[in-house]
Amino acid sequence: MNEEYFEIFPAWVSCREKNYKLILSNDIDSLAACTLLEQQTNWRTEAVMLHKYNRYAVEHYDQQPLDFFGTLNPDFKLNQCVGVDLALMNGKCFDNHVQLPDKYSLANPRSANLNTLHRINCEEYHKKYAGSTFLLVWALYGYPDDNLSDDMNMFRACVDSAYLGYFSQDFKKYMKEYLVDILEMPCLYDFLGNHSKKEFENFQKRYGLKRCIFRREDTGYLNTYINLDEINRIFRGSKINLNLKLPDGQFEKRFLCRNMKSSSMPVEKNIFTMSITKKNEFKYSIPFGEGKEFYETNAA
């Protein structure tokens, strides 16, 4: 990553020796970024935030979508944790979402997010960084951009559908600025230009990259249908040696959140995560019940 940009990131990003706990989200972007962070730092994945965790469960058919927050250890403190691909309102996190509703709003100062650092808001949504958290972490911790095989580059482009920014008229010119000038990944940018959208879509289907991570209700262990073994085979033997695997252990429920959507800035307090996913669409989650007290007393 460009050194000037590295300096504007929050200082905690370089505290590799501290024992921060990572919060995994429910997709490959978060899992891959967590794996890179675990390789580079002392931080370990000990919590999980699963959006709409009950959406496919038969017994929950008539429930509103709920977000699940679970941890491996019962004495978990929110102020020691780092959200990965989670747009936390309060606390440390890596993410790639737009969080500011307008240019006068205050941003989360501990968020390592290119959009927040550039103060991208709803009004200039087309200027956003349309890449993935995985690419951000890749660049932040100095992983190489050159001498990678086609499949490795394909994987980097397909995580969180980062290639889509290149194929969109609105985002394309900003994609070059972010990828080449800031993240310093000219090889990946050239790679995007040499392949068609269909090839990326086929790769995503082959490895199940759009599938999510879920928690088995009966055992409490995490599971996924993403083809992790095949992905690990791509990186085996290379200097990166990305070894993707789900955290081992039972995740106990700490609290549940209401999954909400709104077309304007939410008026509620105690918002745990919030992101602006379209020009005028706010998605946010709010702890309720016991979670509300836990969040109020534990918030970072």
Add this chain to the structure above:
Amino acid sequence: MKLTQRNKKLIVSSYIVANELIKYGYQMKIKKYPANRRRYIYVFKVENLQKMMDDVDSIYTRLYS
């Protein structure tokens, strides 16, 4: 659960939550079956947003905690 343009309407997709809101005295405007979904959605009029959200919170706590 979704709040629409300028927080005028609240869209609920669960029958149970919609029923609870009716018990709290909220007025359901429409019950419709959108073409792209496989079940009904229930649309409520929002008058006092803050109070309604507090009520939604207590409904969630009772049903799902």
